[in-house]
Amino acid sequence: MNIRLIISIAGSLLFARLKQTAVAAIGVTFSIMMFVTLLSFMSGLNDLLDGLILNRTAHVRLYNEIKPNPEQPLNLSEAYKNAHNFIRSVKSSNKRKEIYDNASIMKSLLHDPNVRGIAPRITAPVFFNDGAIEITGSINGIDVEAEGKLFFFNDYVTDGHPTDLKNVSNSIILGKGLAQTLLAEIGDVVQVTTSEGERFPLKVVGYFQSGLLDYDKVQSFASITTAQKLLGKSNSYITDIQIKLHDINLAPAKAIEYEQRFGVDAEDIKTANAQFETGSSVRTIISYAVGVTLLIVSGFGIYNILNMMIYEKMESIAILKATGFAGKDVQRVFMFIALSIGVVGGMLGLFFGFLLSLGIDQIPFNTASLPTIKTFPIRYNPVFYGIGAIFSFITTFLAGYLPARKASMVDPVVILRGK
Amino acid sequence: MNDTILEARNIQKSFDDPVKVQVLKDISFKIDKGEFVSVIGKSGCGKSTLLYILSTMDTIYDGDLLIDNQLMNGRKEVELARVRNEKIGFVFQFHYLLNEFNVLKNVMLPGLKLGKFSAKEVEEHAMEQLKKLGIDHLSHKMAGQISGGEKQRVAIARALINQPLIIMGDEPTGNLDKRNSEIVFEIFSQLKEEFNQTLLIVTHDLDFSGKCSRVIEMEDGRIIRQ
Numbered sequence A: 001m002n003i004r005l006i007i008s009i010a011g012s013l014l015f016a017r018l019k020q021t022a023v024a025a026i027g028v029t030f031s032i033m034m035f036v037t038l039l040s041f042m043s044g045l046n047d048l049l050d051g052l053i054l055n056r057t058a059h060v061r062l063y064n065e066i067k068p069n070p071e072q073p074l075n076l077s078e079a080y081k082n083a084h085n086f087i088r089s090v091k092s093s094n095k096r097k098e099i100y101d102n103a104s105i106m107k108s109l110l111h112d113p114n115v116r117g118i119a120p121r122i123t124a125p126v127f128f129n130d131g132a133i134e135i136t137g138s139i140n141g142i143d144v145e146a147e148g149k150l151f152f153f154n155d156y157v158t159d160g161h162p163t164d165l166k167n168v169s170n171s172i173i174l175g176k177g178l179a180q181t182l183l184a185e186i187g188d189v190v191q192v193t194t195s196e197g198e199r200f201p202l203k204v205v206g207y208f209q210s211g212l213l214d215y216d217k218v219q220s221f222a223s224i225t226t227a228q229k230l231l232g233k234s235n236s237y238i239t240d241i242q243i244k245l246h247d248i249n250l251a252p253a254k255a256i257e258y259e260q261r262f263g264v265d266a267e268d269i270k271t272a273n274a275q276f277e278t279g280s281s282v283r284t285i286i287s288y289a290v291g292v293t294l295l296i297v298s299g300f301g302i303y304n305i306l307n308m309m310i311y312e313k314m315e316s317i318a319i320l321k322a323t324g325f326a327g328k329d330v331q332r333v334f335m336f337i338a339l340s341i342g343v344v345g346g347m348l349g350l351f352f353g354f355l356l357s358l359g360i361d362q363i364p365f366n367t368a369s370l371p372t373i374k375t376f377p378i379r380y381n382p383v384f385y386g387i388g389a390i391f392s393f394i395t396t397f398l399a400g401y402l403p404a405r406k407a408s409m410v411d412p413v414v415i416l417r418g419k
Numbered sequence B: 001m002n003d004t005i006l007e008a009r010n011i012q013k014s015f016d017d018p019v020k021v022q023v024l025k026d027i028s029f030k031i032d033k034g035e036f037v038s039v040i041g042k043s044g045c046g047k048s049t050l051l052y053i054l055s056t057m058d059t060i061y062d063g064d065l066l067i068d069n070q071l072m073n074g075r076k077e078v079e080l081a082r083v084r085n086e087k088i089g090f091v092f093q094f095h096y097l098l099n100e101f102n103v104l105k106n107v108m109l110p111g112l113k114l115g116k117f118s119a120k121e122v123e124e125h126a127m128e129q130l131k132k133l134g135i136d137h138l139s140h141k142m143a144g145q146i147s148g149g150e151k152q153r154v155a156i157a158r159a160l161i162n163q164p165l166i167i168m169g170d171e172p173t174g175n176l177d178k179r180n181s182e183i184v185f186e187i188f189s190q191l192k193e194e195f196n197q198t199l200l201i202v203t204h205d206l207d208f209s210g211k212c213s214r215v216i217e218m219e220d221g222r223i224i225r226q
């Protein structure tokens, strides 16, 4: 079929009604623009909020949980093997928090192709002494480099240098909230008491601000060596191994695997932070819903303009048919009009959506709890633009289909006789 | 030698709306190549209805219709459109040009649709037809900007563009003054004389029909004289 002829007829009809077609196209432009911007902004926001937790959380965390031994001696006894044993007042076994043989665990983890990196950690509850009062908190002995690489530790140290934890002996970085309660400034020395009662002076080399106030009020960081010294442990003492995977979705499966392989407890991020995913997906659903609603509205715009055009052009359609154009040709002409409105409007929408995102990205957004964020968050993702383009194509196709079909069914006899 | 262009065999047509009325009753006739036939009859006797059937636009009827010795009954819409495009040229009472296009493009459209010749060749053919009808100076005017008589001549040029087997017209002079009617008649008879063009023209104008080589007269849905 002669596509060029179809296009030239469609073009002439379109230009004869340029204002109305422009209005219909602007409707598409506007909705695609909002769709793309909304999605970019919402997912920027998602990234930011997820980052608040997910960036700093290991995908899989290996540790030893203090809990009763599931294999109580009675159960092992041959004599009572088939009996139903009731055991009262079971106590947690005196299991240590240390991960045994952690050096070889870490070595084999590093050989696992799914693992992006690991960071060992020591967590221990401590008291901070401020004159007469004691403030409960906890201290994390960390490998500064690994934490920086995997968990963006450096981003959250707002004052001081993270590397000072390594370079200055017996140093500590305090959560901002904690520092405020202790009235501790950089360079001050704070007194730390361990759960065993040992008292230890540590020098403040920086502040840490995560964005979660409760967290910043109790947490502090020291190097692994400092923490080992503080707790009076050997230099192989580690309580946690934090693992980051290449694919976060593997976390639950990997947690189960490591639990069995290394005989430790393992917690995965999905299980631990399920509520965050729910929040993200609700926000995403809302942005899609709003975007699709806008598109449907603009689809009605196209539907209207085409219907009007067909109503006005009944006679022309009848003439085309009388002179040998088939219903299919007429349908193609009007589909082409609809799709060109959709494609032109959609393209402009993508372009203006990009500009609007850029604009929003410049708007200052300062909040005390998010030290790394200076402007409104925007995620630039080509996928959104692809979806916008596909959606605009589909809506205009649907909006054009019915009127175009109607045009193809016009009976020239009825029109020509009616004159 | 069989040079029948169009043949109607026992064509019947009735409308169901609002009550069943038979508008065409047992219409049979043949038109041979080179004939200039006019159809006359009182208003409401079914002339237009018959013409719409003969032109393949109306497909709901009983009886057989043959164009170029081929049966048209039960053909697909696309095939019938092709027949109209290739074999039939139309001229209507109301000149019916497409106002979005200029005169030249209006004439070219059926030729472009046929796709037998390149766009350039179709344009040349269109210019030839316009020249033949003495309106080549209008070729680049928009269709809405020319007079009624000129429009009708453009419509004739459009009807001729694919060198159809037959030209059909439903009161092509019905909306024109005497002078323009005469011009249109002159064009038709010239087409018959010079190019042996076959024509089937519905008319009320007895002057017009009087000059035709053959007159079919209808009354109340029947042919009473042919």
Ligand SMILES: Nc1ncnc2c1ncn2[C@@H]1O[C@H](COP(=O)(O)OP(=O)(O)OP(=O)(O)O)[C@@H](O)[C@H]1O
Residues within 6 Å of the ligand: B015, B016, B017, B018, B023, B041, B042, B043, B044, B045, B046, B047, B048, B049, B050
């Ligand atoms: N769609 C229709 N539904 C019902 N009756 C119709 C319809 N179209 C035409 N008719 C009737 O069919 C008859 C023939 O109509 P037609 O238009 O063929 O007459 P005509 O001979 O062309 O008249 P005129 O010379 O006035 O143009 C008329 O009585 C008309 O009322």
Ligand SMILES: [Mg+2]
Residues within 6 Å of the ligand: B047, B048, B049, B170
């Ligand atoms: Mg009539």
